[in-house]
Amino acid sequence: MSSTTTMKRVSPSKRDYGYCNARVRGMRSRLLKQAFMDGLMQAKDLGGIITSLMETEYAPELEERLLHGRSTGQIDLALKDNMVRTFRKVLSLVNDESLEVLGALLGRWDLFNIKTVIRGRHMSLSSEEITESMVAVAQLSQIDLDELSRQQSVKGVVDTLSTWKLPFAVPLRAAMPEYVESGNLAVLELALDKYYTEWAAKRLKGRGVNQRLSRRFLGTQIDTINLLTCFRLLNADLGDQDALRFFLPGGTFVTEALFRDLASMSDVDEVYDRLKRTPYGRPVEEVAIKYIESGSVSVFERALEDFLMRRAFAAGQGDPLGVGIIIGYLWMKANEVTNLRIIVKGVSVGMPMERMREELIVV
Amino acid sequence: MIDNKLARKVFGSAFVATMVVPAMAFAQAAEGAAPVDYRVGVAKAIAAGASMSVSALAAGYAQAKIGSAGAGTLAERPEVATNIIVLQALPEIIALLGFVIAFMIGTA
Numbered sequence: 001m002s003s004t005t006t007m008k009r010v011s012p013s014k015r016d017y018g019y020c021n022a023r024v025r026g027m028r029s030r031l032l033k034q035a036f037m038d039g040l041m042q043a044k045d046l047g048g049i050i051t052s053l054m055e056t057e058y059a060p061e062l063e064e065r066l067l068h069g070r071s072t073g074q075i076d077l078a079l080k081d082n083m084v085r086t087f088r089k090v091l092s093l094v095n096d097e098s099l100e101v102l103g104a105l106l107g108r109w110d111l112f113n114i115k116t117v118i119r120g121r122h123m124s125l126s127s128e129e130i131t132e133s134m135v136a137v138a139q140l141s142q143i144d145l146d147e148l149s150r151q152q153s154v155k156g157v158v159d160t161l162s163t164w165k166l167p168f169a170v171p172l173r174a175a176m177p178e179y180v181e182s183g184n185l186a187v188l189e190l191a192l193d194k195y196y197t198e199w200a201a202k203r204l205k206g207r208g209v210n211q212r213l214s215r216r217f218l219g220t221q222i223d224t225i226n227l228l229t230c231f232r233l234l235n236a237d238l239g240d241q242d243a244l245r246f247f248l249p250g251g252t253f254v255t256e257a258l259f260r261d262l263a264s265m266s267d268v269d270e271v272y273d274r275l276k277r278t279p280y281g282r283p284v285e286e287v288a289i290k291y292i293e294s295g296s297v298s299v300f301e302r303a304l305e306d307f308l309m310r311r312a313f314a315a316g317q318g319d320p321l322g323v324g325i326i327i328g329y330l331w332m333k334a335n336e337v338t339n340l341r342i343i344v345k346g347v348s349v350g351m352p353m354e355r356m357r358e359e360l361i362v363v
Numbered sequence: 364m365i366d367n368k369l370a371r372k373v374f375g376s377a378f379v380a381t382m383v384v385p386a387m388a389f390a391q392a393a394e395g396a397a398p399v400d401y402r403v404g405v406a407k408a409i410a411a412g413a414s415m416s417v418s419a420l421a422a423g424y425a426q427a428k429i430g431s432a433g434a435g436t437l438a439e440r441p442e443v444a445t446n447i448i449v450l451q452a453l454p455e456i457i458a459l460l461g462f463v464i465a466f467m468i469g470t471a
Binding site: 016018019020021022023025026027029030 | 428429431432433434435436438439440
C-alpha cells in the first residue's frame, strides 16, 4: 500500500475544532452559488462552461486536464481531481477525533471503489475504464486504486487487499468460495456492505456529541440503503428468508422487523403507510405519484439521496465547534461536483435547462 | 454552549472572582470600619489578586480559542484580517475589567 495514505500530518490537539472548523467554513464560503449554477446551465457549449469554471476553485485542475484536450471527459476528470484534492486537504487539517469519525464515514468511498474494481474485474473491463470511475477520497489513495485495477482477476484484487491488511479484505475472503462456486457478484457486494456497516458502527462508538451525530448520520445512510432495497423488492416474489439476506444492520429507524414488513409488501401505498411515522414518510410521499406514473424505482433512489444530502447539510448547521461542520462541507462538496458533472454532460448533449435542473441534487 | 469542562471552570471562577469576591471584601471592609482589622487588608489583597488573575486567565483562554480559529480563517480568507484582529482583541476587555475591579478593591 502506498505511503500517501499514512502521510505525516501536523494535526491540532485531539478535540480542538477551532482551527479546522474555521478553515472548513472558509472553504465552504467558496462553494458555488445557485446563481453560478444557473449561469453554467445557460452556457451554449463546453467552451462557455470552461470559461466560467476557470474563475473558480476548479481552475488548477482544469488547466492541467485541458492540456489533454477540451472534452467532456477531461472536464469530468478535472472535477473529480478537485474533489479528491479538497477531501485530502480537509483530512490533513482535522483533529484526531474528527479523523476517526471521518475515516468511518468516508469508508463508504473505499467501499464504492473496491466494489467498482471488483465489478470491473468481474466484467473483464480494462484498467483505464475501472480507474476512471473511482474517487480516491478515503483511505485508499489513487496509487492504491491503480494497483488494484491492474489485478487480473477478482481473486487478485482480494489477495492484494489481504496483503495490505485492509479491513475490507476480511468479508471478501470469507465470501470468495461462494462467489467462485456461483459466479454471483452480489455475494461479494453484500458481504462488503454488511462488513462496512458493522465496521463503521464500531469505529463510531462513544458518548461524545460528535460520535452521536456521526452515528445518527451513518444510521440514516444505512436506512436509505435498506429502504432502497425494499423498493427494489416491491415487485419481487421473495420469501422472508431471501429478503432478510439483504438487510443491513445498524440503521436508525429501519429495523429488521420493519424491513421484513416492507419487503413483503407489493404496493407503494402500503409502504407509505408503514413509513409515515418515520422521517422517510415525507420524501416517499412526495415522489409516490411520480413512481406510479413512471414505475421506476429510481425516483425513490433520488428522493432518498436528496433526503440524505439534506441531513448532511443539516449536520453542518449545528455546533460550530463540532464535526458536523466538516461532514456537512464534505457532502456539500461531493454534491457540488455531482451537479457540475450533470451540467457538463447536459450542456454537451444539448439538454434543456429545465431537464438539467430536475437532475440536480438539492441545489 | 460551553462544552468544555475546563472552559466552564475558568469562566465560573472568573465570574466568582469578579462579582462575589469583591462584594464580600467591600462588605467586610464596611463592617470593620471603626477598628482597622488586618484581616480586611488580607481579604482585599486576596480578592484583588483573584479578580486580576482569573480574569487574565479567562481572557487568555478566550484569546487562545479565537486565535486558533482566526488563524484558520485567515489561511482560507485573508481578506477578513481586520475582523479577525478586532475579534482577537475583544477578550482583553475581560482582563481590563478584572484589573479595574482589583484596583477598586485595593483602594476601597
